[in-house]
Amino acid sequence: MLIVGMGGTLATLTFMSLVMVLLKRLFPYKGEEEGK
Amino acid sequence: MQEAIINGLSGLAAGTLNLQWSNLVMIGIGLMLLYLGIKKGFEPLLLVPIGFGAILVNIPLAGLMDEHGFLRIIYDAGVITELFPLLIFIGIGAMTDFGPVLENPYTFLLGAAGQFGIFLTLILALLLGFEAMDAVTIGIIGACDGPTVIYVASQYAPHLLGPVSVAAYSYMSLVPLLQPPIMKALTTEKERIIIMKAGRKSVSRTTKILFPIVITILGGLIAPMGLPLLGTIMLGNLMRESGAVARLTKAAENEIASVVTLLLGISIGATMSGPVFVQSKTLIILALGLLAICLDTVCGVLFGKLLCVITKGKVNPLIGAAGISAFPMSARVVQKEGFKYNRKNYLLMHAMGANAGGQIGSVMAAAVMLSVLKAMGVI
Numbered sequence: 001m002l003i004v005g006m007g008g009t010l011a012t013l014t015f016m017s018l019v020m021v022l023l024k025r026l027f028p029y030k031g032e033e034e035g036k
Numbered sequence: 037m038q039e040a041i042i043n044g045l046s047g048l049a050a051g052t053l054n055l056q057w058s059n060l061v062m063i064g065i066g067l068m069l070l071y072l073g074i075k076k077g078f079e080p081l082l083l084v085p086i087g088f089g090a091i092l093v094n095i096p097l098a099g100l101m102d103e104h105g106f107l108r109i110i111y112d113a114g115v116i117t118e119l120f121p122l123l124i125f126i127g128i129g130a131m132t133d134f135g136p137v138l139e140n141p142y143t144f145l146l147g148a149a150g151q152f153g154i155f156l157t158l159i160l161a162l163l164l165g166f167e168a169m170d171a172v173t174i175g176i177i178g179a180c181d182g183p184t185v186i187y188v189a190s191q192y193a194p195h196l197l198g199p200v201s202v203a204a205y206s207y208m209s210l211v212p213l214l215q216p217p218i219m220k221a222l223t224t225e226k227e228r229i230i231i232m233k234a235g236r237k238s239v240s241r242t243t244k245i246l247f248p249i250v251i252t253i254l255g256g257l258i259a260p261m262g263l264p265l266l267g268t269i270m271l272g273n274l275m276r277e278s279g280a281v282a283r284l285t286k287a288a289e290n291e292i293a294s295v296v297t298l299l300l301g302i303s304i305g306a307t308m309s310g311p312v313f314v315q316s317k318t319l320i321i322l323a324l325g326l327l328a329i330c331l332d333t334v335c336g337v338l339f340g341k342l343l344c345v346i347t348k349g350k351v352n353p354l355i356g357a358a359g360i361s362a363f364p365m366s367a368r369v370v371q372k373e374g375f376k377y378n379r380k381n382y383l384l385m386h387a388m389g390a391n392a393g394g395q396i397g398s399v400m401a402a403a404v405m406l407s408v409l410k411a412m413g414v415i
Binding site: 016 | 137138141142144145147148149151152154155156158159237238239240242243246247250251254255258259393396397400401404405408409412
């Protein structure tokens with residue numbers, strides 16, 4: 001359970017961080033336009 | 037006539053005569069919580085209602101936690117139904133800016149490592165002879181996240197709600213004392229002075245709006261048992277980032293959060309009745325909770341050291357300590373400690389990323405644990 005629990009949490013959050021990177025690539029920050 | 041007077045006076049003495057030593061101990065603990073909240077400023081929003089609730093429930097014959105007692109009604113309506121922690125989570129989501137973790141997605145991993153104490157403590161509790169659900173509830177103190185602890189306890193071990201909640205909130209307020217010695221012991225002088233550059237703003241509004249939606253769907257599919265926790269925090273965050281429902285956001289982070297915090301606090305205090313709370317088991321639970329949070333910090337800092345090696349010295353391992361969910365306290369601790377060792381170092385934004393990651397990490401750790409246990413047939 002220790003392995004599945006810790007490994008599962010780490011794997012899930014790794015996956016989520018990759019999704020975040022993907023989101024940032026798909027919808028990049030456009031500088032001043034964002035402030036409008 | 038004389039007998040009637042004596043009977044009447046005995047009625048006035050009945051409360052005192054029924055007072056047990058355990059009630060007195062709990063009234064003392066209630067007073068101590070009030071002192072910590074009012075005088076020392078440790079989590080006053082919770083410790084004050086919890087402390088007062090503990091005093092109320094330990095006054096004999098008042099029946100506040102009997103079937104129709106007002107504390108019982110509040111407890112049944114909001115804690116047993118898990119409603120209060122979930123409403124609090126909407127408020128937390130509305131208050132939390134996940135921007136720092138989106139700026140540096142790798143800090144999410146520190147938020148995962150900062151939850152490993154949960155699992156290590158769970159195993160330790162099982163080895164000490166606690167039943168499976170009690171061990172799960174004790175381990176979750178390591179989430180260092182009050183609503184998550186209350187949610188899990190109310191669902192799987194309601195009899196432990198008092199001790200685990202008090203442990204979670206007390207230790208959260210003690211983070212500035214607990215973490216620095218561990219951070220210093222596990223890092224070298226060379227590591228502590230590593231300067232991390234402040235990143236440029238790189239997250240678009242669209243990303244910030246999509247983040248809570250995508251995380252809810254993915255997290256829910258991976259660990260459905262934790263969806264109530266994840267869904268509510270992400271709903272609050274979506275309301276915040278979309279800007280479309282400013283009134284609801286304001287209500288969630290102010291009025292709703294305040295009212296629910298009061299009711300939640302007094303309900304937790306109401307579970308701290310002397311005969312139930314004053315047991316050797318409670319002391320073991322408090323000790324295990326403390327260990328869980330220390331282990332979280334150890335794992336977070338060690339993971340930070342690993343990232344330091346992988347990135348060839350670009351990551352200051354101190355930020356790993358912010359992987360626990362005590363938001364934003366542990367990020368402030370990291371900033372303070374980093375600045376203490378290097379006056380040119382500003383770790384706050386990186387630490388806030390790890391800390392925000394820890395917010396989601398604690399929820400995901402609880403969700404993963406519950407989903408794994410359900411699959412194993414334990415719950």
